[in-house]
Amino acid sequence: MATTSFILSAVLVAMACVKASRVRAWRTSINPSAPEVTDSSFVVARILLLVMAVLGVYTGFHSLAVADNGSWSDAELTSAVKGATRDLNGSFEYGDPYDDGTAPADFDGEYATKLEDEIIEHGGGDAPQYGVDASLTGPTTATEATYRITAGGAAKAFCMHVTRAHTDDVESVAPGLPGDAAKVTMPEYTYAVSSRAGEC
Incomplete structure (x- = not known):
């Protein structure tokens, strides 16, 4: 569980780091008639991705703590x-x-x-x-x-x-x-x- 949370958080951070120009080029290659995505939409999307990544890291550490409390050292x-x-x-x-x-x-x-x-x-x-x-x-x-x-x-x-x-x-x-x-x-x-x- 913890490993999965950390991996998903890393993927979300990587997605937040993708440049807007690359996303626009990718959308244009798939659907040339799609409306243009505004810069503010990219900012909001990056914030949401980073918030979800932070939640994933928190969940991962919480899972590690629960696993530690469930077994004897x-x-x-x-x-x-x-x-x-x-x-x-x-x-x-x-x-x-x-x-x-x-x-x-x-x-x-x-x-x-x-x-x-x-x-x-x-x-x-x-x-x-x-x-x-x-x-x-x-x-x-x-x-x-x-x-x-x-x-x-x-x-x-x-x-x-x-x-x-x-x-x-x-x-x-x-x-x-x-x-x-x-x-x-x-x-x-x-x-x-x-x-x-x-x-x-």
Whole structure:
């Protein structure tokens, strides 16, 4: 789209530069009885051609900007992965009250989506709000997983390693229940996250 706009703009500028005498000679060779074209008509035509050429150049640059905003660059992905790693490393969550601290992490579903969302959030103003993929790679256990991080448009890939540890049990009180029945214990899980450029 951008290339077409630039080419059409160049053609319009070339048309605006054609001398009036050449156009008159061309019209006379095709239709000798055609009425004479005034100089003011040529001026108006040149102005219109140049205005259309400027609009074409603007459209071309706008198309380039849209294309850039629709894909990730290596620099954007690098910055986003570093920011997501920094924020996720040391993060924690509470498990289900019925979990005794041994339930496996949902690395294939919920955590993969969390990684993608976190990377997109750290993408910055120019990066698109989509296109990031966190795919499990290598062996996955109940507490450990490795992800291959890619994004549409970026040539780089990143390897992100995640480990979840049961670090504590937190007791809370459920409202509306009497005495000991109101006490609920939930496991606390802490995540260690690291990443590096390249394949896993």
